[in-house]
Amino acid sequence: MFGYVRPWRDELKVCQDRDYQALYCGLCRTLGRRHGLVARMFLNYDFTFLAMLLDGGRPETTRERCPAWLWCRKKTCAATAGLDGAADAATILSYWKLRDTVADSSFWRGLPARFLSRLLRRGYRKAAAARPVFDGTVRDCLEELTALEKDNCPSMDRTADTFARLLAAAAPPTGEAARDRATEQLLYHLGRWIYLVDAWDDLEADQKTGAYNPILARFPAGADRDYLRTTLRHSLNLARSAMALLELGHWEATVENILYLGLPAVEELVFTGRWKAVNHRDRRQDP
Amino acid sequence: MNDPYSVLGVKPDASDDEIKRAYRDLARKYHPDNYQNNPLADLAEEKMKEINEAYDTINKMRSGGGGYSGGGGYSGGGYQGSYHHQQYNSSQSASLYNQVRQAINMNDLGRAEQLLRTAPTQDAEWHFLTGSLAYRKGWLDEALQHIQTACNMAPSNAEYRQALLMMRQGGQAYRPYGYGNSPDACDLCTACMCLNCMCGGCGN
Numbered sequence: 442m443f444g445y446v447r448p449w450r451d452e453l454k455v456c457q458d459r460d461y462q463a464l465y466c467g468l469c470r471t472l473g474r475r476h477g478l479v480a481r482m483f484l485n486y487d488f489t490f491l492a493m494l495l496d497g498g499r500p501e502t503t504r505e506r507c508p509a510w511l512w513c514r515k516k517t518c519a520a521t522a523g524l525d526g527a528a529d530a531a532t533i534l535s536y537w538k539l540r541d542t543v544a545d546s547s548f549w550r551g552l553p554a555r556f557l558s559r560l561l562r563r564g565y566r567k568a569a570a571a572r573p574v575f576d577g578t579v580r581d582c583l584e585e586l587t588a589l590e591k592d593n594c595p596s597m598d599r600t601a602d603t604f605a606r607l608l609a610a611a612a613p614p615t616g617e618a619a620r621d622r623a624t625e626q627l628l629y630h631l632g633r634w635i636y637l638v639d640a641w642d643d644l645e646a647d648q649k650t651g652a653y654n655p656i657l658a659r660f661p662a663g664a665d666r667d668y669l670r671t672t673l674r675h676s677l678n679l680a681r682s683a684m685a686l687l688e689l690g691h692w693e694a695t696v697e698n699i700l701y702l703g704l705p706a707v708e709e710l711v712f713t714g715r716w717k718a719v720n721h722r723d724r725r726q727d728p
Numbered sequence: 729m730n731d732p733y734s735v736l737g738v739k740p741d742a743s744d745d746e747i748k749r750a751y752r753d754l755a756r757k758y759h760p761d762n763y764q765n766n767p768l769a770d771l772a773e774e775k776m777k778e779i780n781e782a783y784d785t786i787n788k789m790r791s792g793g794g795g796y797s798g799g800g801g802y803s804g805g806g807y808q809g810s811y812h813h814q815q816y817n818s819s820q821s822a823s824l825y826n827q828v829r830q831a832i833n834m835n836d837l838g839r840a841e842q843l844l845r846t847a848p849t850q851d852a853e854w855h856f857l858t859g860s861l862a863y864r865k866g867w868l869d870e871a872l873q874h875i876q877t878a879c880n881m882a883p884s885n886a887e888y889r890q891a892l893l894m895m896r897q898g899g900q901a902y903r904p905y906g907y908g909n910s911p912d913a914c915d916l917c918t919a920c921m922c923l924n925c926m927c928g929g930c931g932n
Contacts, residue, residue: 598867619771626768629866672868674898681901685757686771701907
């Protein structure tokens, strides 16, 4: 997806950082086991966060060979019950994002996405069979989003809402009404935050190409930076107040770190135009 | 009822002070101020009740030993998650707006939306309720715009003003110890910048 949802690692304890890395590797391994090698290529931080929300249990770790190091190196992989759900959601979303790109681009420009989505299709089918409701929601929400983009929708809430609802559906219902409501609100506002931060990140590029950008559509005369940051902070506050109602067990401190430090740091980087450089650097290091 | 000690997250042999501290921390976390107009206010209220009960139970159990001294200070009754009843000029819109408030309080957003659509005029209260509805849905930008309009139309209304203030602050949430205030955020930015400079330097 976007990879915005990550902890501020300077402030994690060593054991928390170790477990987070192991969970990231565990998600990669689960993607491989459930949906094949191609699905592993779409690994990102955002769904590690989802895995933490889905299961608070202490992870069991194993040492596994890592394909990113051409199977020469072993990494510690965590296994928790939340990983299966997170992996399914990740593959479904990756697949539909690719299909969306194919639909939005001309034949030649859409060719790489077409090729990748073809490779991912087997994995996607398995994931969709496991999470049919989420699959339907993703399809509907992305369709809605495309329609709003075509209409150049001036309401940034309305377009952000489609992505936020999509993410809110990523956690499978547990049957506990209170927990489900809190998880849904957390993910809704996380989705809203991701969508708007991404819109700001693309602002200059969209201005040049004339592509739809919800912030440009909402503020045709020029975006009000402070106003936007207030509404983003508000979404984060609503996500945090939802988190306070959840029992996150083993991952509580890491989720707290992400919501209170990681996301504000990413927002700051995006709004000061340094995000792409930092992200590129991080990608060359391993988590 | 759950074990009161596990509700407060302390061991049964914890000292009175430790229990008080645990209670205070949790009461701070679920304080109604953090859940004003929040769609999850009822859940926070339930949690608050649970902790209050647990704290009272422990105090009663221990009062035989003479360790308990006075209450904790937070009571669950202070805050109502619902809108206040108001007087309107026209009785027809009054009953309509009351129905809307009820629907919003019961989280029946579809009904509230439908009712608002049937309103004959778009006065200040209409804008305020439309904003409240948008807020419940998580549409914070539109919520702010409508509440702003309501405030402009009825500048003396305290309820609208308070809502507008909350929106302009960007809401409120509990902050755990250690995830500080703005100074920490500042440190973060400088830390990012430092990293970035170093990275840029090495990259060349």
